[in-house]
Amino acid sequence: MSEWNIEEAERVYGVSQWGGGYFRIGEKGNVEVTPVPEDTSISIDFKAVIDEIREEGVQFPVVVRFHDVLRSQVASLNTIFRTTITEAGYNGQYQGVYPVKVNQMREVVEEIVEAGAPFNYGLEAGSKAELLTVLAMNTNEDSLTILNGYKDDEFMRLALLGRKLGRKIVVVVEKYSELLLLVKIAKELNIDPIIGVRAKMTVKGRGKWESSGGERAKFGLTITEIIKTARYLEEQGMAHCLKLLHFHIGSQLTDIRAVKEAMTEGARIYADLHKMGFPLDYVDVGGGLGIDYDGSNSTNESSRNYSMQEYVADVVYGMKEMCDLEDVPHPTLVSESGRAITAHHSCVVTEIVGEIKSNSASIDTEVKDGEHFFVKNMRELAETLDQQDNMQEVYNDASQYKEQALDAFKLRVLTLEELAKIETLYWHIMSHLHAYYANEEYVPEELQELDYSLSSQYLCNFSVFQSAADTWAIDQLLPVVPLTRMNERPEVNCSLVDITCDSDGKIDQFTVGREITDVLPMHKLKKDDPYYVGLFLTGAYQDVMGDMHNLFGRLNEVHIYSYDDDPQDFYIEEVVKGSSVEDVLSIMQYNPKAMASDMKRMIDRQISNGTFNPREAVRWNDFYENCLSGYTYLKP
Numbered sequence: 001m002s003e004w005n006i007e008e009a010e011r012v013y014g015v016s017q018w019g020g021g022y023f024r025i026g027e028k029g030n031v032e033v034t035p036v037p038e039d040t041s042i043s044i045d046f047k048a049v050i051d052e053i054r055e056e057g058v059q060f061p062v063v064v065r066f067h068d069v070l071r072s073q074v075a076s077l078n079t080i081f082r083t084t085i086t087e088a089g090y091n092g093q094y095q096g097v098y099p100v101k102v103n104q105m106r107e108v109v110e111e112i113v114e115a116g117a118p119f120n121y122g123l124e125a126g127s128k129a130e131l132l133t134v135l136a137m138n139t140n141e142d143s144l145t146i147l148n149g150y151k152d153d154e155f156m157r158l159a160l161l162g163r164k165l166g167r168k169i170v171v172v173v174e175k176y177s178e179l180l181l182l183v184k185i186a187k188e189l190n191i192d193p194i195i196g197v198r199a200k201m202t203v204k205g206r207g208k209w210e211s212s213g214g215e216r217a218k219f220g221l222t223i224t225e226i227i228k229t230a231r232y233l234e235e236q237g238m239a240h241c242l243k244l245l246h247f248h249i250g251s252q253l254t255d256i257r258a259v260k261e262a263m264t265e266g267a268r269i270y271a272d273l274h275k276m277g278f279p280l281d282y283v284d285v286g287g288g289l290g291i292d293y294d295g296s297n298s299t300n301e302s303s304r305n306y307s308m309q310e311y312v313a314d315v316v317y318g319m320k321e322m323c324d325l326e327d328v329p330h331p332t333l334v335s336e337s338g339r340a341i342t343a344h345h346s347c348v349v350t351e352i353v354g355e356i357k358s359n360s361a362s363i364d365t366e367v368k369d370g371e372h373f374f375v376k377n378m379r380e381l382a383e384t385l386d387q388q389d390n391m392q393e394v395y396n397d398a399s400q401y402k403e404q405a406l407d408a409f410k411l412r413v414l415t416l417e418e419l420a421k422i423e424t425l426y427w428h429i430m431s432h433l434h435a436y437y438a439n440e441e442y443v444p445e446e447l448q449e450l451d452y453s454l455s456s457q458y459l460c461n462f463s464v465f466q467s468a469a470d471t472w473a474i475d476q477l478l479p480v481v482p483l484t485r486m487n488e489r490p491e492v493n494c495s496l497v498d499i500t501c502d503s504d505g506k507i508d509q510f511t512v513g514r515e516i517t518d519v520l521p522m523h524k525l526k527k528d529d530p531y532y533v534g535l536f537l538t539g540a541y542q543d544v545m546g547d548m549h550n551l552f553g554r555l556n557e558v559h560i561y562s563y564d565d566d567p568q569d570f571y572i573e574e575v576v577k578g579s580s581v582e583d584v585l586s587i588m589q590y591n592p593k594a595m596a597s598d599m600k601r602m603i604d605r606q607i608s609n610g611t612f613n614p615r616e617a618v619r620w621n622d623f624y625e626n627c628l629s630g631y632t633y634l635k636p
């Protein structure tokens with residue numbers, strides 16, 4: 001065995017691969033955070049963060065937010081667009097917007113608005129609730145506010161209210177009837193709207209969200225409808241209101257070719273509209289900029305084969321080339337990247353609270369008078385393992401004995417105890433085979449599964465449904481790594497299970513040494529030494545899409561800012577409490593106060609019949625009430 005060191009750990013866990021410049025394994029074997037990639041003098045040891053969270057008495061699991069990472073991503077995207085525009089000799093500007101649906105948390109949106117202020121970076125909303133939010137949050141008059149999604153009368157009025165307040169609010173028409181509604185209300189209120197049209201693209205994205213494009217896409221106008229829109233506005237004397245062309249071909253585009261194709265198609269539509277007498281100011285290329293969740297930099301579904309730099313270059317150069325060929329002006333470019341802005345800034349930290357060992361329980365297998373010969377056969381096989389030279393045959397025999405034993409048990413030939421002995425011996429043989437094949441180059445297919453069936457499950461104090469919804473819903477891969485001890489060789493291969501009563505509540509897909517595996521190398525649990533794992537890149541969608549399956553509520557949140565003058569380079573700026581049991585029960589229409597008084601009555605009744613003395617009754621009442629106001633997760 002080669003020596004274990006940080007390089008080995010990096011090879012196994014690939015932290016720098018998916019870390020986007022923000023995460024790496026430090027010399028002490030802990031995950032380290034460099035929230036400003038250009039300034040590696042600021043480096044936060046995750047162990048120090050965990051220690052401080054514990055000192056503050058915040059219960060795990062927690063969401064840890066690195067606000068500087070969020071700011072860095074906003075700055076990167078805007079700066080890259082600016083430099084690329086200059087390098088390309090592009091005559092338009094970049095005016096990006098952040099789509100709040102990706103993470104609507106107030107602290108996140110506030111931070112993005114503030115970090116984006118120097119770039120006039122705006123917001124995008126896709127529903128009435130989000131529109132109410134962005135109206136209040138985006139107060140920068142020089143930035144754009146883009147409104148997508150389906151709209152009703154109230155939605156249009158709110159948008160026009162924003163126009164009255166002097167904001168650059170663009171209503172993007174998703175279907176033709178919305179246009180008629182918007183024109184009617186705009187005339188009634190006598191307010192000039194800024195109108196965009198969303199094109200239904202023929203090019204499809206690549207990856208899980210590819211159906212956002214194509215003819216059966218849910219959103220957007222066909223080319224015919226776009227022309228009808230332009231002509232209708234002309235008839236209504238409102239052609240000057242048509243300012244923006246929008247397209248969005250799907251999230252997490254895995255292949256850069258999709259971006260190139262969309263740019264060609266979109267730029268052609270823009271250019272021809274211009275030549276038809278509709279000079280639009282803006283082209284909005286939507287979202288889709290992908291994240292390398294598995295660190296493979298490939299077209300895997302959880303990865304992408306390009307960088308932010310390459311994406312931006314394809315947008316800017318793609319538009320420039322087409323405009324120059326068609327001899328039309330370069331429009332202002334807008335993009336709606338959400339995933340790429342927020343994914344890195346938050347992670348979920350949870351403690352391993354137990355180990356579920358698979359097939360390791362055993363009972364005494366001593367010879368017993370009158371035992372069934374199936375037990376004897378299996379025992380003989382187990383006792384002669386060292387003399388066997390064909391391990392495949394051992395496997396076949398053992399498997400056959402086990403199957404026969406199960407049938408015999410059902411036919412009332414074997415006793416329960418005999419069956420347990422056979423099972424014990426069987427798994428003893430399997431462990432032997434597993435150890436034997438660990439050093440062999442060729443492992444027969446059925447034996448490869450032993451890795452998984454003999455692996456442990458580490459029980460994590462969290463809910464997949466609340467904190468990693470896409471892992472459950474669409475098999476999204478998220479990087480999961482131990483936060484400490486990576487300078488020690490990991491000796492256990494295990495998958496992770498959560499504390500919900502749902503067998504879907506598990507994580508059994510990982511990237512290990514650049515391959516997708518069903519077990520993750522982890523460290524042996526030590527008594528009195530809590531072992532924490534981090535689920536990374538959860539800032540986009542995962543943070544806000546979770547549900548309350550089993551009544552596990554929102555997590556405690558710790559907001560971290562970096563601070564160069566601090567010895568640890570960070571401070572906790574805010575702790576936001578997660579849901580209490582009372583909170584989640586109230587959402588489900590319970591009345592926790594009434595429940596507490598009902599319980600009190602039931603407990604007090606036991607005083608009169610002598611089950612409790614009055615002091616005990618008070619203690620039990622307090623206990624019930626404390627649990628109601630407590631956290632929904634396990635208290636280790």
Ligand SMILES: *Cc1c(COP(=O)(O)O)cnc(C)c1O
Pocket residue numbers: 099101102126148248250251252286287288289336337338339340
């Ligand atoms: C969801 C969405 C986005 C964000 O996409 P990302 O892939 O997260 O960048 C942008 N625009 C529209 C219209 C969307 O629906």
